[in-house]
Amino acid sequence: MKRPLLVAALLLLSACAQPLRGTGDLGLVVERADGRVMVVETTTNSMLASVPGLGDLSHAALVYSRDARFAFVFGRDGGLTKLDLLTGAIANRVVQSGNSIGGAISQDGSLVAVANYTPGGIKVFDTATLAPVADIPAIGADGKASKVIGIADLPGRRFIYTLYDAGEIWIADLADPARPALTKFTNIGKLPYDALITGDGRWYLAGLFGEDGIALLDLWNLDRGVTRILDGYGKGAEPLPVFKMPHLRGWAAAGNEVWLPAIGRHQVLVVDKTTWKEKARVDVAGQPVFAMARPDGRQVWVNFAVPDYNVVQVIDVPSKRVIKTIEPGKAILHMEFTPKGERVWLSARDSDKVVVYDTQTLEQVAELPAAKPSGIFFTSRAHRTGL
């Protein structure tokens, strides 16, 4: 009689072998070469687990569940993986398309949408079970399927995203998941390559690759349609060949400004969020890939495309001056600030490490080994629209 009870007790015990911990100081680092994701904590800067089996993560993004316990990882091979940060294990996984570049989670946390290159369109899943909920091909006015980029969540059960090939912006409302309602904005510009939504969920900006300018949509006044800002901002100078597409995301906002990589140039554009006019440009060390504002908006950190990707620059926002150029490691692919901004983590892919900087002293304070790290994502994103 005692033995089965003992075995049962030991089995249950091993199941809760995880000590209790909060999820507020956790994060994930993509180890792109190995299809692994590393669970980290930012209080003492350590690794908690390394999770294999996530497929092709050569370009990966992720979003968090509203309780910050789970991540939904979007892999390049179309894999959608639900990862449990507390157990350091895969909770669920589906391969839902041929080629995907990102996704979003609904405001209420119930749905996750994946943006697919192949086949072009979005697919929506129930976050609890990963059961498929909707499949919305991105067939543009030209009758062809487009790659989908720049997907973000809107209030309600809505997602906004952009059709790269067709040059359109769509909003899908899944209040009734069986009957998604689509709102389409056509002819928004040539080859929108990425898009961001501001943290307040009001403004959607799509950067154009086929022409100089940004497509802008006021989500609180959809009847006004898509307008064009920063038109011809590159006029007068020959653009350089683009080695790596800049990435646009909601961290670009610093106070009442939006800081955008100027595609094909060694510059960051500063845009006034009230007038949507350019107010400044900052010359930088190379072609910017990410321009990320510290959470308080007092600094913007910029990383670069090859061949300048061993360098990161820190810009003081009030003065618009580069205040430091640092070399944290080789091939800096991504940066992420702790929620209150006191530290920033940077992935140095070719140095096989993640480095941690103090944003006040601008000095390195820690590093962690990581195999070809790329994206870094902290759980504070769980509470923010568009991230």
Place this chain on the structure above:
Amino acid sequence: MKRPLLVAALLLLSACAQPLRGTGDLGLVVERADGRVMVVETTTNSMLASVPGLGDLSHAALVYSRDARFAFVFGRDGGLTKLDLLTGAIANRVVQSGNSIGGAISQDGSLVAVANYTPGGIKVFDTATLAPVADIPAIGADGKASKVIGIADLPGRRFIYTLYDAGEIWIADLADPARPALTKFTNIGKLPYDALITGDGRWYLAGLFGEDGIALLDLWNLDRGVTRILDGYGKGAEPLPVFKMPHLRGWAAAGNEVWLPAIGRHQVLVVDKTTWKEKARVDVAGQPVFAMARPDGRQVWVNFAVPDYNVVQVIDVPSKRVIKTIEPGKAILHMEFTPKGERVWLSARDSDKVVVYDTQTLEQVAELPAAKPSGIFFTSRAHRTGL
């Protein structure tokens, strides 16, 4: 040999009887009459635990640890309680003064500071152990101890707070906790009754009770000193007797505006954050206590002092119009938005319940029984300066 093993296994098992969960969707509701705090989750709107033994919570505030697992509850009787949301139990508790009204946690999460009425001043503690670290009496230029109000964290290990009686603003830098460095701004105005820091950590605003106007400090340019804004905003109208002091906190910011209760009036002032000039006033149903912006800044919700405290009004920010007046229950003391703003929780003290509203439909969607509830605090505050 088997029995001790079995007993040990069962003991360990009971110790980890808590199922794993994230902390991102948790919150706390103060049950003021009973000295209890209720742990809630906002995904399905339920109570997880009710924790007794927190002393006098007739006026209580709290802040969260950076991992969002613990809350530091500041009780009116000077109690400082470290509460574990995952176990639903008190982790530690000290009674550190005679009478306290609030506190703050340092940017790196290592220190918690309590603002005391009696004796006037702040006391700072190690968040891991609650060991005392510093005791800084608030002796004003007049040589007398002041009540301390409006405490918030600043980057680094700094705290900013206001001396009510002396009319001063102090910054305490605890980089070296044994030797706090103080920066003092004197003659900032008469009887500053509360203060807020904007979410970017740049602006500190202290509301004045002794005169019309707000004291403003630019934390990125301390050499400019304290300036006065909204001077004489009440001129021309006799102020009403103030039944309850308005509360100022960082949620007052909606986009590039700051929304402030006009003390002694049935109005909310709208201030332009670029010029610090009044841009609008909104007439409301009573004397506002809290004016809280939805996280996207598209609505401001207002509750009121007695006798109008059974009413809450919703203001549309772009149009500055009251779009709804609701009666969620009796004696609405506090409101809190979910991190992405889709819902708001309100405490109805004299209805012994907390009610949950959908901020899109403006309809009630849930309620939970609670004994004389007052403050409601969600864990997303863990990631925000000044909250």
